[in-house]
Amino acid sequence: MYFEKLSDEALDGMSHEDAFDYHTAAIKEAFGLPLACQRERLKEKRKFSAELRIHRFEGASVGFLASEDYSAKMDVNARPSETMSFVFLEAGATAIGQDGRFTVLKPGRLFFFNTARAADFHFFTPFRQHVLHVPKSALEALFPSLERTTATAMTCAGNFLLLRNLVRATAADNALEAASIPALESLRDTFVSLAAMGLSEIFRTRLSDSPSQAALKLAAERVMTKSMGDASLTAQAVAAQCGISVRKLYQLFESEGGVMEALWRIRLESARAMLLSPWCKAMSAAEIGFACGFKTQAHFGSRFRRAYGISPAAYRSQRVREATA
Template sequence: MSITLSTDTVPAAQQLDYWTEAICGVFMHLDVEPPQDGRQGFDGRIVQHAEGKLDLAEVLVEGHAVLRTNRQLHRDSEDSFFVMVQRDGESWIEQDGREGWMRKGEFVLLDGGRSYTMRFPHRIHHEVLKVPGNVLRASIRDPQRFTSCPISGASGAGRIFLGVLETLHDTAGDLDHGSAAGVADALVDLLSATIGTMSQAHVKVPSHLEQYHRHRVQALVQERMFDPELSIDSVAAAVKLSPRYLHRLFEDEKLTLSGWIWHERLEAARRALLSPAAANRSLTDIAYAVGFKDPAHFSRMFKATYGSSPRAFRLEIATNQSA
């Protein structure tokens, strides 16, 4: 079954709301940040092919941003992964403390069960393959190790994977239920083969006990992320583990546990500064709201991370919006 959802059929003043409902219906609940130029109207189109186990969508849309936030995580509990293929344009993607640009001809894996951010500075063309979490985990152990890591489709298994997707895009409407199931299984096998070539696939995988403790710690930190009293010692006490063991649990991650906490707080502050709804909130209020005890410390960390102070960042956003 194929469906097409397009803002072309909607009045300009309602197009952004329509788009938000469309992507939430096709994928999962997401927050949408509109383009920063302030103009009315929004241009986007989704074509979804869904037949049994096969769920493939094509997205063509102008620049904007989507966020899978903690608030949205609580609205649905669907366990799915998404393979995002960059057919045209470029995307900035962040999940699990890993961030970077995805260019044309690359693809990334995203976990719909955890928060992430995608920003598109200009118009993009994506293909999106949705894979149930239990299916992917049966083929790839701990697939969250590979999220937000751009994978090249220029050669090897990656090239074959993208080639099959491109062919499928043209023929998906002709597949019956049984054929679609076979193609879906083959795609997961190809994806597994491609991911197996990544350096992360050869890193020591934590034991089941270590994974259990990591999930406990991550759940606790997500719940208390903006609590100013949150610290490694308080987390360790809450989960009844030593601070030293906590550090060891996360030693293979790109960010330490403490670094991840500060990163998430700074990202929340940056989103607040970008939001027109928070234009009248003071910088001190934003700093306290995301877990900082000292506004000066917030300002120093923000500048060190993003290259400008919160005040200068907000001024630049306001200038761009009024230009």
């Protein structure tokens, strides 16, 4: 694990130029990129600062970067193993040029690039982003059309939304360094699989191999969450939306008692959240149950009491009383 928080506190005596050099050197070292960085009108702006976190594991890395505006140019990287970098922009405005394509990015979108090939980066404003590096060979094994899709802006939806959320959680997890090697290998495979599945969705290309079990399970849970309001939702429909067989779907949820049990769990957890949400205040407990896919009020109440030991209406009242006590 690599962790460093960069701030102005230790840099009070530095010039603007020295502060910029200090922070960009840390960024280059953390992400392993041969960047040449510059900043226009350096002396006219406030002192450069940045915050950086990164975890490295089993040929991959996950990081977070918040920084002032600057530009960077990357020549060909001489590292022996190529990686693909996925950049999820959280705030600010940025752009990347690679392979003859130039992409302007807005918050809520992502782009990816090959870290072994020349690229230009422009951060027009202060920005925040999460970054994922995965081995090119591992990703290309699942998604062979990799070379023609770099420096493309994409929306964080579907499997890319899952990938972004997993990257966020991992970047913030300071306990990651204590994880075992098999656990880290599994995490890397999940990142690679979700990335390949996201690219396959965007470019409508079939995967050449089966993604990891963990990634497929996350994708299936996303489908169930999105469609939970459909009371007639079946395992067959979930499998079809995931592009896998029903048998494979059942294998993914075997440890949870089956696909339908997993679906009921998702519905119950969503209903519980809605019961406490101020946005759902006007909805009755029965209406919330119907919205989450329960066919009758009695069925919703029975399932809820079995899971939480209390009726939906009593649960809502109890939590409201606790919050206002």
